[in-house]
Amino acid sequence: MPTETTYDAIVVGAGPAGARTAEVLARRGLHVAIVEREPEPGAPVHCTGIVSTECFEHYRLPESLIINPVRSFVLRSPSGRGARVKRKSTQAYVLDRPAMDRLLVERATAAGAEVITSTNVTDIAWTGTGVEAQAKRGGETFAMSARSAVIATGFGGKLPRKAGLGSPGDLLSGCQVVAEARDVDQLEVLTGQAYGDGGFAWLVPWKPGLALTGLMTRRGTMDHLGDHVARLQAEGRIGAVREVYRCRAIPIGTSSHTVSDGIVGVGDAMGLVKPTSGGGIYFGLLSADLAGPVLADAIEAGDVSAARLSSYENQWRELLDAEIKQGAALRGLIEQLPDALVEQMHRLLGVPGLRRLLVRAAPSFDWHSGPLTSFLTRLQRSTDDARARVG
Numbered sequence: 001m002p003t004e005t006t007y008d009a010i011v012v013g014a015g016p017a018g019a020r021t022a023e024v025l026a027r028r029g030l031h032v033a034i035v036e037r038e039p040e041p042g043a044p045v046h047c048t049g050i051v052s053t054e055c056f057e058h059y060r061l062p063e064s065l066i067i068n069p070v071r072s073f074v075l076r077s078p079s080g081r082g083a084r085v086k087r088k089s090t091q092a093y094v095l096d097r098p099a100m101d102r103l104l105v106e107r108a109t110a111a112g113a114e115v116i117t118s119t120n121v122t123d124i125a126w127t128g129t130g131v132e133a134q135a136k137r138g139g140e141t142f143a144m145s146a147r148s149a150v151i152a153t154g155f156g157g158k159l160p161r162k163a164g165l166g167s168p169g170d171l172l173s174g175c176q177v178v179a180e181a182r183d184v185d186q187l188e189v190l191t192g193q194a195y196g197d198g199g200f201a202w203l204v205p206w207k208p209g210l211a212l213t214g215l216m217t218r219r220g221t222m223d224h225l226g227d228h229v230a231r232l233q234a235e236g237r238i239g240a241v242r243e244v245y246r247c248r249a250i251p252i253g254t255s256s257h258t259v260s261d262g263i264v265g266v267g268d269a270m271g272l273v274k275p276t277s278g279g280g281i282y283f284g285l286l287s288a289d290l291a292g293p294v295l296a297d298a299i300e301a302g303d304v305s306a307a308r309l310s311s312y313e314n315q316w317r318e319l320l321d322a323e324i325k326q327g328a329a330l331r332g333l334i335e336q337l338p339d340a341l342v343e344q345m346h347r348l349l350g351v352p353g354l355r356r357l358l359v360r361a362a363p364s365f366d367w368h369s370g371p372l373t374s375f376l377t378r379l380q381r382s383t384d385d386a387r388a389r390v391g
């Protein structure tokens with residue numbers, strides 16, 4: 001079994017988290033390989049590609065990636081009543097996700113990283129002095145060695161465990177379709193038991209004459225998606241389905257440990273995702289920005305022990321842990337609400353003062369769980385009190 005070049009770091013996975021970590025490491029002059037099992041980064045696509053303006057600007061993404069800006073959205077109750085939530089400025093963008101992934105990989109290669117595609121990393125372990133990975137390309141199996149590795153494989157698979165990392169315990173799964181649509185002109189979020197346990201759906205204006213629509217739920221994703229698409233078609237909201245994207249698992253909650261000797265985990269693989277919406281692009285990129293410098297310093301110092309790398313884990317926990325925990329708690333709260341109560345709460349959104357409170361309670365597209373949790377908790381408490389008083 002031939003062993004290929006020894007790298008400073010092997011980054012497994014060419015998604016946003018992996019590509020960004022590789023870029024940060026390569027900019028430090030380190031010898032980095034991104035290993036991706038698919039023939040090209042960004043494909044097959046599964047994601048809606050919505051990122052906040054904060055993320056878009058922070059990562060200096062080019063306008064050529066923008067398919068649509070998001071200035072407002074319609075929140076639909078289980079019975080289909082809509083409440084429009086509007087902000088003065090653009091909150092987010094729907095991006096061309098495959099093009100974004102390609103761009104992030106191009107940035108890494110421009111900084112000096114190598115990309116090895118169509119190569120599946122099947123095993124990875126710390127040898128005592130470095131990391132050894134087993135990889136498969138076509139029928140060929142080979143070993144790769146490095147001083148360190150980054151697990152950026154997205155959620156699922158056995159590699160994080162083999163690398164001595166934890167993995168998120170809870171999950172949803174999400175899937176969407178591209179459908180013909182002429183009159184979908186703003187983002188819609190659809191709620192209710194029709195989308196299964198813990199589920200919600202979305203309808204997003206996309207390229208001319210097309211919309212993306214899909215859902216996230218705990219189980220029975222494809223059945224719920226079929227029913228959802230059939231309902232939208234029966235209502236005349238969408239026409240024929242042009243493409244069905246790949247169904248993917250979405251982690252809810254973070255991994256218990258994200259570093260081991262010589263290895264760090266970033267992005268979805270470690271559960272660094274907003275549990276409310278399942279959005280993980282921004283947190284994945286942020287985790288890469290924290291992991292990259294810690295790993296680069298450790299490689300340069302000749303000490304890539306878990307103890308040294310734990311400063312990465314401390315840093316992401318400081319930045320993201322409370323947000324993700326509150327988001328998971330908020331999700332747990334929402335999942336328990338029966339449709340009748342959601343319907344009542346939705347009616348309250350018709351009251352101008354309360355709608356303003358909601359809009360104010362969610363000051364940012366990414367960092368909203370704290371104020372939103374307290375808003376919903378207060379709203380649920382007052383609804384419960386009112387129901388108790390009525391008897």
Ligand SMILES: Cc1cc2nc3c(=O)[nH]c(=O)nc-3n(C[C@H](O)[C@H](O)[C@H](O)COP(=O)(O)OP(=O)(O)OC[C@H]3O[C@@H](n4cnc5c(N)ncnc54)[C@H](O)[C@@H]3O)c2cc1C
Pocket residue numbers: 012013014015016017018035036037038041042046047048049050051119120121122152153154155157159173174175176214247248249250266267268269273278279280281282284
């Ligand atoms: C239906 C749906 C819609 C979504 N919409 C949004 C959205 O609008 N906004 C948002 O922010 N997030 C969204 N997400 C979540 C978002 O897609 C993820 O959070 C994001 O892709 C995570 O990035 P990542 O780099 O951690 O992992 P990924 O993007 O999953 O990349 C991991 C890469 O690793 C490769 N890989 C895996 N295992 C191996 C291996 N053993 N060897 C080699 N390569 C390997 C994979 O092929 C893949 O290319 C959505 C998710 C779903 C399911």
